[in-house]
Amino acid sequence: AWRAPYSARTRPTSSALATLDAGAAKGYAGVPQVERAVAVHLCPQDAATWQGSPRLPSKACRLSSALTGRAYSAAGQAATALHTMATLQVYQAKALKELHRGSPDQAVLQELRAATDFTLRATKVMARSLGQVMSTLVVQERHLWLNLAQMADVDKARFLDAPVSQAGLFGDTFGDFAQQFSAVQKQTEAISHILPRRETPRSLLVAEGAPLRPPRSKNNLLRLRLSPIIRALPPDVVALSPRVFTKVAEGALNPLWRKGIRILNYLDDWLIMAHSRDLLCEHRDLVLQHLSHLGLQVNREKSKLSPVQRISFLGMELDSVNMTACLTNERTQSVLSCLKxxxxxxxxxxxxxxxxxxxxxxxxxxxxxxLLHMRPLQRCLQIESRDWHGIVAHSGLAFPRSVAAYSARSQTLLSYGPEHVVVHTDASTTGWGAVCNGQAASGFWTGPRLLWHINCLELLAVLLALRRFLPMLRHKHVLVRTDNTATVAYINRQGGLRSRRMSQLARHLLLWSQTRLKSLRAVHIPGELNRAADQLSRQPTHPGEWRLHPQTVQLIWSRFGEAQIDLFASPESSHCQLYYSLGEAPLGRDALAHSWPPGPNLLAQSLCKIREDGEQVLLVAPFWPTRTCPSLEDPLEEGPSFSGDGHNLSPASRSMEPTRVASGRDT
Structure with missing residues (x-):
């Protein structure tokens, strides 16, 4: 932890040597949370934005709080390791006492060796945890000092993660820190020197690094490219960094954006977009006039000042007619040559x-x-060494696939369109469930999958759901809604580097869907809004499970009287507060095992029990003439009969057939 104190994480407390019974309740797991009433009193302006636990208002305060919590958690692990060592030492003392009473016993000696081994392991855990505490506190002290300088979070992370050194707080990175601070100061002075003070905050609010996403419209977009040469700026300012150059250009473009002119810019490459040719020509003239007033000169030889619908921009060939984009030949060849x-x-x-x-x-x-083709190569780069002259070993298996992918020069859609099919998925430790267009699918885990992490099961549930609903999803845009953030990230980011198994599942899922679906995206949904899929994953609906529509129930009760107990029901299908169910139920699990004050497979047994007990019941069952079961009308001689047309039935997992309703007493 001392080599990389900021990126190092506290080891999980699932180890038996670092686990204490009811440790979380006794305060060993983490810092106690602030009371909500106190937080509302201290931060009333931010209380309305809290969706869960109270949060500190500023990002710097939240990072300090996270570092404090990390140090507290590591100290808690050290304390639990001390408890383990004390227990083992007591056990050793008792074993030695028994050993001194008689001759040496091999079993007792073996127990002593095991206890000593566990004691040494617990000592190692305690030492590591205490080291984590000390390094985290060093990171927190660095963070407090770095907050005094205007520095990007990426630059701060490099200094926060520097190895702990006794030479000073920042150790060997002191020289780099002075150089970085000087560069940041030059950038700040350059921006404040060129941009007006009142306009600077507005110009800096423009999101940087945003992906190229033309507006979703069926109209063709006309584009032209401008390559302005900035001559009004000092050479040292232009060469300072591409970020400063882009920020200065954004300050110049800010008045044009306010007028509704859509311009994408990166360094000296600009792209103007409009829905019609005339509007684009009008915007082009305004841009040229604005640049002329600013003293900026346009390189007309490299620019395309005529409206077109297909153009090359930043190494991409953009087609506004088909709304597609692909790499240019030059960019493709540069990637292939580097791969080869x-x-x-x-x-x-x-x-x-x-x-x-x-x-x-x-x-x-x-x-x-x-991004999916990059993941195997990124894994090869996960090395401990930070030496820029180091050597990276790789297997070479990923390169042929990458070469084939870039050689094909496939196109990607610039707009997904407003129409898509939504699939809700969820998984539990026992099974998975999914819902799409009112249809349900579910299954149980078997074999080694029962031991998988829940994130892997959630991602696997998406793949199984798409396979099950493929006839409805083929060649369509699919949107997956799940309550697991890791699944959303691995689908949208096309894999990841944290979990190798999830990366393999994501790769299999994306390659499978590439030839069968138009597009695949995932969004997060709160768990309380994903109850249908959650219920299917925990206890999939029985094939014979169904539910009457409430209006049909009221019609039956108005003729035969209101029922008090619902037999063969479930929490989802019951119409009464008292019911029998295969799961947890107020009256019990087996309705046939109880005397009734009181499924198609149980229909015959139910009729037999009616005869035996001579009870008066209200029986609702599907009308299936092909099923071999006793007639409904024969044993029920008292009371009228009622038949429904089946249109007011609500299925629990599938469509329902018409029902027959009868009431009476067996004679």
């Missing part, structure tokens, strides 16, 4: 490997499953 340089090599320099990942990341926006 890895052929027949088992290890390459780190800089070369990162250059390849940079090419692939730039192309991932318009490359179908572009």
């Amino acid at each position: 340089s890895f052929r027949h090599k088992t290890a390459v320099p780190l800089k070369t490997f990162q250059r390849l990942l940079g090419h692939m990341a730039a192309a991932a926006a318009v490359m179908p499953l572009g």
